[in-house]
Amino acid sequence: MNKEKAVRPFGMRDKLGVTLGDLGCCCTEQFRAMFLSVFYILVLKVDPIHVGILMIITKVWDAVNDPIVGALVDMRKSTKGGKFIPWIKAFSFPMAVLCILGFANVSNFDYGFRIAYMFISYVLYEALYTCVSVPFGSLSSVVTDDSRERTALSRYRSMGGTIFMTVIVIVGPLVLYDKDRQPIAGRFLMMAAVCALAGLLCLWVTCVWCKERVVLPQEAGKKQKLNYLDVIKHICKNRALLGVMFFSFFGMVGASIVNGLNTYLFRDWFGSMGMMSVSGMLSTVYALITFAITQPIANKLGKKEWCIAGAGFATVVFAVLFFVPVHNALLFIVINGICFLGASGMQVLVWAMVNDAIDYQELQTGGKRNEGIVYSAYSFFRKLASAVSGSFSSFALGIIGYNAAETVQSAQVVNRIWKTYTGSYVIGYGLAILVLWLVYPLTKKKTEEMLQQLKENREARTAAKED
Structure with missing residues (x-):
């Protein structure tokens, strides 16, 4: 190896x-x-x-x-x-x-x-x-x-x-x-x-x-021969890769809509662009906290388990906020920050989960990792999510009747901004969690078993080659 x-x-x-x-x-x-x-x-x-x-x-x-x-x-x-x-x-x-x-x-x-x-x-x-x-x-x-x-x-x-x-x-x-x-x-x-x-x-x-x-x-010592169609066939059977691709796709689309509506939430719902700046500065603090806590938690619980638990908690909180609006900007920033700490595991751990999907590919195919194609298949879905979700927040504003020519929006439109913001969070992250739970097979225990099996397989192939 x-x-x-x-x-x-x-x-x-x-x-x-x-x-x-x-x-x-x-x-x-x-x-x-x-x-x-x-x-x-x-x-x-x-x-x-x-x-x-x-x-x-x-x-x-x-x-x-x-x-x-x-x-x-x-x-x-x-x-x-x-x-x-x-x-x-x-x-x-x-x-x-x-x-x-x-x-x-x-x-x-x-x-x-x-x-x-x-x-x-x-x-x-x-x-x-x-x-x-x-x-x-x-x-x-x-x-x-x-x-x-x-x-x-x-x-x-x-x-x-x-x-x-x-x-x-x-x-x-x-x-x-x-x-x-x-x-x-x-x-x-x-x-x-x-x-x-x-x-x-x-x-x-x-x-x-x-x-x-x-x-x-x-x-x-030898050039790799690649059967592209055979690799695609195995990718389509790679539940770990399919799970992480669709999990990332739904999560990115949900996050894109929420981020696109962020300006309108603070401008029209809270009436304070200054608090949006406060929220932006605190996001760096949240990122540093996430950096400190993610690995210890993931090591203890497992990557899949932590993503489901943390993002699931955030989704439940926003589902409650959908029905129970918050009008205090500072309170919302605190709640949103706590939810960010939970959901951020999805963003931080996704690259490690892609690597596990590459190992899963090797296990399925009996030794062919195909790192480039497997990663590029995942990257394809990320870029596809970026391409299709870039204008979703604009479409959402049009659907709820937002009028850019008006300095002050009607009370009905302002209420719809809150519903759209919280609802998009719940739907996007909720679907991501559902996919991870039902499709992605690598729990902490199964990941450890897979890595041990791969180690034994590689040692066996090395020994056979030496003989």
Whole structure:
């Protein structure tokens, strides 16, 4: 199972390497997610409808190319540098360049040229990002095969996005806009360059600090032959993967609608945008608490068990709030924070559960892990959820009769905002919990049994090969 006996044991460098890897991906992807459409509309002066169409097309393309890249990664023979790290090294630099080029100010060119430039630069960036994100997402499955160490990796990975969002939410608005809240075109390009270079540095450190340790005996010394249709057939039978995919899909859609309605909840229901800022600042505190408590709880209860218990508690609380409204913003922030601590296990542990699904694939197929395709199948569902849920909150506002032209909404509309906010939370997270409970098979006990069986299988294959 070990690639070479001299490889250092799993430790803090691997954990920090995963944190920096996620931070490196977020530096380009999340910066674009937050500011690219704003740049297109306010700086390049492109019709929002055209921007929306562009986003839908490119996001669907981004989701579709994940399995393609995953198959290519799995077909590549593992080398001295590893199976996944060479991909991160090779594509992180061109990805950073395309991130910067996406914010070039071409507003003086013809409208058709602007649209073409946006489309080409967006599609190329997303293809390169996939060539980095799929190998990075698969990397933690071969850094260690210990369940507790994987939980630690998943926990540390969640910190990457938290660090970036904490910084960019504070710095971004201060740098990108003037005192009259108008965008400054050149600063978008400047910040894109800073984020891209920071992300590149983080990813290169990841390639040095993270070590690939889990290598199957039959992978050594020969090129992998991949039967794509056979892999897809096994994926469709992989209950662990199906469970984590649909669990993540419903959870992300529910969270997207709630996040999209957050501004309107504080603006129209509570009548205080200042309290929204308080809620945003406290979210960093909640994230740090989550980082501290998730692994001890997951080690004791199990990943599946903690996700169901914690998110189930939050869902029940919001079901009560649906019928018993809270009008005090501070009280709501406290209640929401407690629920966040419960539900956040879903976000922190999901990466470890994907790694367990990769092991489940190996157990089912008798030794074929297919890390790239399995992870990219999961990534496909995450990106599909992102693509379809991005406008759900806008649709919800339209359905409840929200009138953007009115400074003050009617009492009926304001009440519907509360019902939609709490109801979306209950439905989204409720469906996610139901899928996890009924479909995902890996309880704490079954995960331990699976890992023990895999260890015995690998040792048997190694012994047979030596004979």
